[in-house]
Structures are given as structure tokens and as C-alpha cells.
Amino acid sequence: MSAQKPSLPQGTRDFGPAVVARRNYIFGIIRRVFEKFGYAPLETPTLENLSVLTGKYGEEGDQLLFKVLNSGNFLKKQKGDVIKEEVTPDDLLAGPKKVLPKIAEKGLRYDLTVPFARYVVMNRGTLTFPFKRYQIQPVWRADRPQRGRYREFYQCDADVVGTDSLLCEAEIVLMMSEVLNALGLTDYTIKINHRKILSGLYEALRAEGKEADLFVAIDKLDKIGPNGVSEELSAKGYSNDMIKRLFSFLSVKGNFHDKLTELEKMYKDSIGELRDDSGIWFEIVEGQQYAKSGFIRALENARGFDEIKKVYNYLQAFDFTQFDNLEFDPTLARGLSYYTGCIFEIKINNVNMGSVSGGGRYDNLTGAFGLPGVSGVGFSFGVDRLYDCLEELNLFPSDAATTTRCLVANFDVEGERAMLPVLRQLREAGVASELYPEAGKLGRQFKYADAKGIPFVLLQGSEERAQGRFKLKTMSTGQEQTLTLEEVLAVVQA
RNA sequence: GUAGAUAUAGCUCAGCUGGUUAGAGCGUCGGAUUGUGAUUCCGAAGGUCGUGGGUUCGAGCCCCAUUAUUUACCCCA
Numbered sequence: 001m002s003a004q005k006p007s008l009p010q011g012t013r014d015f016g017p018a019v020v021a022r023r024n025y026i027f028g029i030i031r032r033v034f035e036k037f038g039y040a041p042l043e044t045p046t047l048e049n050l051s052v053l054t055g056k057y058g059e060e061g062d063q064l065l066f067k068v069l070n071s072g073n074f075l076k077k078q079k080g081d082v083i084k085e086e087v088t089p090d091d092l093l094a095g096p097k098k099v100l101p102k103i104a105e106k107g108l109r110y111d112l113t114v115p116f117a118r119y120v121v122m123n124r125g126t127l128t129f130p131f132k133r134y135q136i137q138p139v140w141r142a143d144r145p146q147r148g149r150y151r152e153f154y155q156c157d158a159d160v161v162g163t164d165s166l167l168c169e170a171e172i173v174l175m176m177s178e179v180l181n182a183l184g185l186t187d188y189t190i191k192i193n194h195r196k197i198l199s200g201l202y203e204a205l206r207a208e209g210k211e212a213d214l215f216v217a218i219d220k221l222d223k224i225g226p227n228g229v230s231e232e233l234s235a236k237g238y239s240n241d242m243i244k245r246l247f248s249f250l251s252v253k254g255n256f257h258d259k260l261t262e263l264e265k266m267y268k269d270s271i272g273e274l275r276d277d278s279g280i281w282f283e284i285v286e287g288q289q290y291a292k293s294g295f296i297r298a299l300e301n302a303r304g305f306d307e308i309k310k311v312y313n314y315l316q317a318f319d320f321t322q323f324d325n326l327e328f329d330p331t332l333a334r335g336l337s338y339y340t341g342c343i344f345e346i347k348i349n350n351v352n353m354g355s356v357s358g359g360g361r362y363d364n365l366t367g368a369f370g371l372p373g374v375s376g377v378g379f380s381f382g383v384d385r386l387y388d389c390l391e392e393l394n395l396f397p398s399d400a401a402t403t404t405r406c407l408v409a410n411f412d413v414e415g416e417r418a419m420l421p422v423l424r425q426l427r428e429a430g431v432a433s434e435l436y437p438e439a440g441k442l443g444r445q446f447k448y449a450d451a452k453g454i455p456f457v458l459l460q461g462s463e464e465r466a467q468g469r470f471k472l473k474t475m476s477t478g479q480e481q482t483l484t485l486e487e488v489l490a491v492v493q494a
Numbered sequence: 495g496u497a498g499a500u501a502u503a504g505c506u507c508a509g510c511u512g513g514u515u516a517g518a519g520c521g522u523c524g525g526a527u528u529g530u531g532a533u534u535c536c537g538a539a540g541g542u543c544g545u546g547g548g549u550u551c552g553a554g555c556c557c558c559a560u561u562a563u564u565u566a567c568c569c570c571a
């Protein structure tokens with residue numbers, strides 16, 4: 001057998017001990033906050049049936065799903081003597097769309113929200129609503145990897161389904177800021193917007209065509225600037241008049257409250273304008289006629305403003321203090337197609353990294369699985385991006401990577417035997433400890449401790465053993481003390 | 495899917511218009527030091543120069559192809 005060069009699939013990574021320890025540090029903080037807010041853990045399978053996943057993330061998302069080839073001979077099926085072709089020449093001619101469902105019926109999960117919705121529907125009889133769950137598992141996307149983007153990455157989701165209450169939205173903001181604070185991140189922005197406000201913009205422009213084109217374009221405002229957005233919208237068929245109108249809406253300035261109220265006023269003014277789309281015309285004021293369908297849509301969209309305000313009021317009632325980190329951003333769009341209400345995103349400032357968290361309310365995700373009328377809201381941390389941010393900002397605590405706290409040096413055969421009970425007592429005291437597994441040069445053993453970041457080394461050579469004492473070296477300072485075992489435990493446990 | 499960049503030791507990278515035997519730092523291993531790491535000193539191992547073709551008297555360097563990695567677009571955590 002010839003040796004092959006080992007390699008990893010594109011966009012995947014190994015995680016060595018130090019990295020895992022630091023990821024666990026992040027997981028720990030997130031899990032603690034989620035549990036503190038009353039969310040219970042859930043895990044779902046890596047594989048889902050493709051029928052569960054497809055159509056939930058938009059066209060783009062479907063393409064990014066990893067599909068898993070059916071087991072066995074996926075081209076033919078044999079029953080008794082009858083061999084049935086699964087994939088016919090006609091299918092092949094018709095292309096991948098026709099062939100794919102016949103050869104792949106499973107896929108890797110793309111996020112945690114859709115599997116959660118599936119779980120809720122399948123277990124509706126046994127769940128107590130509102131149902132709050134958190135979920136920390138990897139997800140897969142067949143994307144081209146680049147900075148902060150991997151094909152396999154961890155998401156930490158917290159979602160609640162079965163209630164419309166905007167308290168949940170407010171608590172999401174609280175959880176977001178609490179996690180970021182605990183991680184030592186200070187310069188961040190939690191952006192909030194509402195799908196209905198976005199739809200309202202679309203309505204106010206009297207635009208036609210795909211809403212999503214508009215959302216995707218304005219979402220890029222801070223990246224490609226007004227000119228870029230104009231160009232993109234022109235290309236999608238938006239008139240100069242509409243674009244001009246859009247920017248007058250988006251020009252709102254000031255703090256959270258100012259921006260929101262100003263935009264709301266502009267929007268409500270525009271509702272009162274005559275509209276020319278099809279529908280039943282009816283009279284509203286002073287003999288003017290309005291298209292009823294558009295008017296009703298517009299009124300419905302206006303609720304977006306009320307909801308954001310309520311979330312804000314909840315936060316004030318909570319004595320939330322970090323309003324400086326909270327921004328109402330009417331350009332925030334988010335691509336996932338299932339959002340219907342408030343939407344969130346977190347940007348870590350002064351780090352070249354996409355959003356580290358995103359989420360929102362989805363009114364009818366369970367409807368796709370036959371359970372309509374169950375509203376849900378949730379969000380997700382991208383741990384891999386958080387990790388990259390913490391690393392770039394040097395915010396990992398120095399002991400986050402350490403597992404062993406005390407290395408017991410190994411002098412010789414008798415020494416090794418004498419240290420075994422000591423090792424046991426260290427461990428019983430809850431001190432992560434290891435005995436260097438072979439007698440040998442102390443230099444090597446200290447190097448080992450240094451390389452692993454072990455803070456203490458415990459030694460007992462013949463001299464110390466004669467006095468019934470130990471020598472404890474603190475690696476960071478190089479200081480050594482001669483101590484009894486009790487004293488050693490006290491120092492090491494501190 | 496589209497476009498660019500890169501590929502030389504375990505890692506990070508030098509390598510002159512194309513010219514003898516391809517270098518450094520870090521790491522690893524050995525020694526100075528058989529009771530002391532990070533710091534000091536000495537030494538050693540480690541390379542089909544991504545792969546396959548081509549040009550040339552001669553290719554790490556030039557050309558073509560290919561694979562991988564990476565950045566950006568699209569989209570997203």
C-alpha cells in the first residue's frame with residue numbers, strides 16, 4: 001500500500017486540545033446564559049431528510065445543502081427478480097433537479113432552527129408550550145470557504161415557540177449582551193429591525209417584483225454604499241424615483257428612538273397617499289380613492305414599528321443599561337426567508353468579520369410541517385466567528401487552554417511508586433493532575449509542563465521524601481516552595 | 495458557480511536576468527546540565543521545491559495543464 005498524503009475536505013478543520021479547550025470556554029458561557037433564561041437543551045440528528053431541509057432557506061440555501069448519497073446501489077433497485085432502474089436516461093437528460101431526489105434523500109443540517117421546527121411538530125403532543133430550547137451542534141454548508149466562513153461550523157441556538165410575546169425578543173437582546181459581556185467583548189452592536197418595516201418600505205416605494213431583491217440590496221448599504229445599492233436596484237428594475245424615495249426613508253438619523261419615530265412618521269404619511277395597484281378601490285378621506293389591498297398591507301406593515309417599540313420598552317423596564325450597543329437599523333435584512341417579525345444581528349466592531357450572531361421571529365416555520373399558527377423566535381451564535389474575534393482581540397483568558405493543573409514529576413522507580421497516592425489525593429481534591437509517565441530527566445519534564453501550560457510542578461526526590469515534604473514549583477514565576485501535602489493542596493486549589 | 499492570489503523543511507517564510515551542493519527563524523532531537531522549563535551556548539536530523547508536461551546546454555525561478563489552499567463576489571454564523 002502506497003502512503004497517501006493525508007488531507008481534510010475543504011472548509012473543515014481539526015481542533016487540537018488547546019483550541020477545543022477555548023471553544024469549550026465559549027460554549028460554557030453561552031450554555032450558562034441560555035440555561036439561566038430557562039432554555040432546555042435539545043440535540044437533533046446530523047442527517048435530516050432532504051424534504052425537511054429544502055425550500056426553507058431560499059433558492060440560494062438549497063444549493064448550499066450537503067446532500068448524502070443513498071446507500072447501496074442508488075441507480076437500481078431489485079425486488080425478487082425484478083430490477084427497476086431508479087435513474088432513467090430521461091432523468092439524466094432532464095438534469096440534476098430530476099436526478100437528485102432519486103439518488104439522495106438525506107442531507108446534512110444547514111442550521112438548527114429548521115430541525116427544531118421539525119422536532120416541535122413531531123413532538124407537539126408531548127411538549128409544554130411555550131417551548132424553550134437551546135441547541136449547540138455543528139451545521140454544514142456547501143459554501144466556498146473564506147475568512148470567517150467554514151463548511152462545518154458550530155451554532156448555538158436559543159429559540160422559543162408557541163408565544164407571540166415580545167418579551168422573548170427583549171430577552172434575546174439581554175442574552176446577547178450578557179454573553180458578549182461575559183466573553184469580554186465590549187465594542188459590539190446589536191442591530192434590530194423588523195421584516196414588516198422592510199415590507200413597509202417596499203410598499204411605500206410602490207415597488208413591484210421581488211421583495212427579496214430590495215432587502216438584499218439595502219442590506220449591503222454599509223458595505224457597498226448608496227451608489228452601489230442604487231446600481232443594484234436599477235439592475236433589478238427599480239426606477240430612479242423609487243430609489244430616491246428609498247434613500248429618503250433610509251436617511252433617518254439619531255438614536256434608536258429618533259430613527260424609529262421619524263421613519264414611522266415618514267412611513268405613515270406615505271400610507272395616506274393614493275396608490276395605483278390593483279384591488280378594490282374605496283374611499284377613505286375627502287373623496288380620495290385608495291386601493292384597499294395595498295392600504296391594508298401597509299397598515300399591517302406599520303405594526304413592525306409598534307413591535308420594535310414594545311421590545312424597547314421591555315428592555316427599559318428590565319433596567320437594561322447597554323442601549324449604546326443596541327441599534328435600530330432599517331437596512332438590516334438577513335437572507336433567510338422564514339423570518340416574519342423582528343430580526344437581529346450582532347457585529348463585533350473593529351474586527352474584520354461578518355456577523356457573529358443572527359436571528360429573528362418566524363411566524364410559520366412549523367406550518368411547513370403541518371402545524372400552522374405557532375410563532376417562534378430565536379437566534380444563534382456562530383461560535384467559530386466568535387472564536388476568531390476573541391483570538392484577534394486577544395480576549396481568551398490565559399488559563400482557558402489549560403487542562404492539567406499540576407504535573408507530578410517522576411524521578412525514578414521508587415519515586416514513581418511513592419507519588420501514586422499523592423496523585424490520587426490531588427485528584428480527589430479536584431485538582432487535575434498527571435504523573436509524568438516515565439522516569440527521566442527533569443529538564444524534559446519541565447519542558448513538558450511548559451509546553452502544555454501546566455501551572456504547577458510537584459516534585460519529591462529522595463531529599464524531600466526523607467523529610468516527608470514536597471517541592472512545589474510555580475511555573476509562571478519560577479518560585480519553589482518546600483511544603484507538606486496539605487499546604488500543596490491549599491496552594492494548588494486556590 | 496465567477497474573479498484574483500499563493501503552493502519551497504513539522505510551522506512561518508527567503509531564494510538575485512535562468513547558472514555549482516536550495517537557505518533562515520521557530521519547532522523537534524542530542525549535548526553543555528543524571529534535581530529544574532520558558533532565558534544562554536554547541537551540535538544534529540529534517541526538502542521528489544504541490545503534481546504532470548514543455549522550453550533550455552541547464553528550471554525552485556519561464557510557458558501550459560492540473561490539483562490544493564486562500565481572498566473577494568453571490569450568499570451567510
